[in-house]
Amino acid sequence: MAVDGKAGARAPVGAPAVRWIEVAPEEAGQRLDNYLLARLKGVPKSHIYRVIRGGEVRVNSKRIDASYRVEGGDRIRIPPIRVAEREDVTPAPHFKMPIVFEDDALLAIDKPAGLAVHGGSGVAHGVIESMRSMRPEAKYLELVHRLDRETSGVLLIAKKRSALTALHEMLRGRDMDKRYLAGVAGRFRNELQRVKLALAERRGPEGEKRVVVSDDGQASETVFRLVGRTDEYSLLEAELLTGRTHQIRVHAASMKHPILGDDRYGNFELNKALRKNGLKRMFLHAAKLSFTHPLTGEALSIEAPLPRELDAFWKKCTS
Template sequence: MAIDDRASGSSKSDASRNPTVSPRPGVEWVVIDEEQAGQRLDNFLIRHLKGAPRSLVYRIIRKGEVRINRARARADSRIAAGDEIRVPPVRLAQRDETVIPAAKVLDRIEAAVVYEDDGLLIVNKPTGLAVHGGSGLQYGLIEGLRAARPEARFLELVHRIDRDTSGLVMVAKKRSALRDLQDQMRKKQIEKFYHAVVAGTWPAHISKVDAPLLRDELRSGERIVRVAADGKPALTRVRSLELYMGYSLIEASPVTGRTHQIRVHCAYAGHPIAGDPKYMDDVSCGAFRAEGGRRLMLHAEKLGIDLPGAGERRYFTAPYDEAFSSFLARLRK
């Protein structure tokens, strides 16, 4: 815990309680990433099968319709990164209305696409837009893309970034591309570089933060992450880019992919990210806003991957939005 200062199908009773139901299209094979790893199988399914009653989740597990790496599993089985979860087609409660993002939102999402080929989309996600709906959100980036491209047969998130973080997000257009990229993630072959404005002067000798992280979920559904000895290993490499009066621009590269990793590691190092309401104190947040800050100053700026199917190493970059750029301009003056 240290900062390194060296360089199923549903029954009739289900249907009667939920008269409007929608079948999932077929068997899904979900590859577990680092963010999903460590949780119980039943908890994973409850989140994955949005709208499914718990009784249905436990029934399909008992009947052996859910498999981990093609083997039967128990509800309390822990899932690990790289596991393949078989999720059977089930009938889920359907909302009375399908929420379709406004045309202006869809246009903004399409304009944010920075790369596209037959199997992959890379999008410069705007701050404030979640990557997917849920937890009170009617839609996110993936729902917007599906609404904008109704002809697309397959669109799935490869990875996630926080709602208030902007920058590069990968979306697979083919299952083969999804498997290829998630395999690269498991092998830590994907390079991710974030730019962040942090409070204070980041010491040049701190080149990495190595501190285990533990995630807690409040009853409200809000996630809070803290450094804890019994947490999951987490490592972030850091490089100072520019120094200003009271702030620093840094490049952070997460080696592991924990929830809120960069945000918590920066705060643990004594330099929270500007505009972070979870991990920056109220006084500092107020000072940031008084200086014109309007958003969480964290941006997924660069991505290095092997293109699925081609094997060619490519790097992609995303420009800052106006709010990020204008705050930096103020600091540079």
């Protein structure tokens, strides 16, 4: 029975008790601090580190460091901690997200525009919080990569730690083929154009994140291919060879062909006119991901069709 620290004293009724958690095989490889942070929602990070340092967290009955990487079958002692007591803590909503692929290791959704991939920066909940809420029985769900909030399309979620690790290695080694569809301003002249411009993150006057072309930035490369064009607009396929923040948006703007509806790097006067003409979002869609399945070795190609509002706008432009 749980005690409150005095020999033989009973814990107050309703007080949190010691818990034991067993690490599942698919959760192996995570640092202990990250493992606990994911499971103790609402508990301040400083408190989690404090109980680890104080020896109140035990792994297989032994004191352990925060950097320890958990293994399948490890038994972790969680001391009495009140989780998510604040009145404003609410469950993540169940967002409507079409599933375009799923097996034991992976889950791919067609993310709607306007939905953040995770909570933070003024957003209470995103895709990953919603998926965990809708699947409480799932022991492991982690984002493989990210999409901008206003970008729609294929988003990968790992259901096993081993799958996540392998996919991250593919991303680092450029072994994942990522194709986007982008509607841009102006008549794109070339059938194919490769953009190699280093990108750096900066903060705007109000603290907002902006990405700029800069020699001191990270090497970035995008290949643009012409899909269709009118006198005013062009539809491009963008192949990401690197995965920098806002890469396609900044590279497109650098060519004087900003993405339609982009409220950060686009043509603001044009965007106003586009809204009146029916385009009320950014015209950027993650259309296709191709890679080798991290566990089976099978060649996979996962696609999400152009959303109806973008398809309708483009057909209107070309009719």
